[in-house]
Amino acid sequence: MKEIDEKKIVKKLSFVGILGNVLLAAFKLVAGLLGRSGAMISDAVHSLSDVFATFVAYIGVLLSKQPEDAEHPYGHERLECVASLILGLILAGTGLGIGYTGVQKLVTREELEIPTILPLIAAVVSIVAKEAMFWYTMYYAKKLDSSAFKADAWHHRSDALSSIGSFLGIALARMGFPIMDPIAGLVICLFIWKVAYDIIKDALNKMLDTSCGKDLEDRLRKYIEEQPGVVRIDLLQTRQFGNKIYMDLEIAVDGNIKLVEAHDIAENVHNNVEKEFPNIKHVMIHVNPA
Numbered sequence: 658m659k660e661i662d663e664k665k666i667v668k669k670l671s672f673v674g675i676l677g678n679v680l681l682a683a684f685k686l687v688a689g690l691l692g693r694s695g696a697m698i699s700d701a702v703h704s705l706s707d708v709f710a711t712f713v714a715y716i717g718v719l720l721s722k723q724p725e726d727a728e729h730p731y732g733h734e735r736l737e738c739v740a741s742l743i744l745g746l747i748l749a750g751t752g753l754g755i756g757y758t759g760v761q762k763l764v765t766r767e768e769l770e771i772p773t774i775l776p777l778i779a780a781v782v783s784i785v786a787k788e789a790m791f792w793y794t795m796y797y798a799k800k801l802d803s804s805a806f807k808a809d810a811w812h813h814r815s816d817a818l819s820s821i822g823s824f825l826g827i828a829l830a831r832m833g834f835p836i837m838d839p840i841a842g843l844v845i846c847l848f849i850w851k852v853a854y855d856i857i858k859d860a861l862n863k864m865l866d867t868s869c870g871k872d873l874e875d876r877l878r879k880y881i882e883e884q885p886g887v888v889r890i891d892l893l894q895t896r897q898f899g900n901k902i903y904m905d906l907e908i909a910v911d912g913n914i915k916l917v918e919a920h921d922i923a924e925n926v927h928n929n930v931e932k933e934f935p936n937i938k939h940v941m942i943h944v945n946p947a
Contacts, residue, residue, distance in 0.1 A: 699842045903937075
């Protein structure tokens with residue numbers, strides 16, 4: 658995919674995410690206030706936080722696409738991890754606020770109002786809209802291999818899940834159990850925290866030079882051992898750098914061949930690995946005599 662295509666997709670994703678969340682948050686806020694539903698108001702706050710989340714994802718992805726320079730010879734991919742980390746913290750903070758509101762209503766035992774049917778309709782609209790936004794964003798996030806937009810997609814999914822919680826809480830409140838409205842807010846909080854934990858964990862793993870795992874390394878090992886001139890692999894290590902991978906490799910070749918021939922074998926391995934595994938940004942190869 659060409660760089661200009663990536664920029665167009667990033668702008669389109671950001672525009673759809675921000676506009677969709679602003680409209681949905683406004684609709685849910687009005688429905689929550691007019692329909693007397695604390696769960697729907699909490700849900701609206703969640704949607705509003707997604708506006709900022711999408712903006713952070715947009716900035717993070719644009720910065721991560723900057724080319725290498727003298728001060729950053731390995732590139733800027735980790736800036737996307739920083740954006741994902743910020744998104745996870747925003748999501749966790751949103752969940753904390755929603756949970757606090759629910760607990761406060763339960764502890765103070767203030768008189769709980771019965772919601773009207775309007776928040777129920779808003780919950781259904783939100784479930785459909787946010788699930789559609791999740792699939793739309795995730796589709797392009799995978800094309801871009803963007804952890805920030807994947808995190809943004811999960812923001813949409815968490816909003817859909819929270820709307821399901823709102824729907825159940827509002828429905829039960831209308832059936833004569835008003836206490837279920839704040840309880841629904843607590844359920845929403847737990848859903849949001851789970852998603853936030855997964856996003857933060859993934860971002861930290863990619864920032865800490867974490868190994869790419871045994872499955873990928875086994876595939877790499879098998880592929881490299883099949884390359885012409887490679888006698889064995891003495892060392893193979895991988896590390897995540899944002900959404901890219903760096904690999905340190907030591908291969909053994911026939912010790913009796915010329916240096917230029919050994920270099921050609923290593924160069925062939927280097928080029929073939931980077932071509933076969935597009936996420937690998939660079940392979941550092943050391944040649945040992947077998």
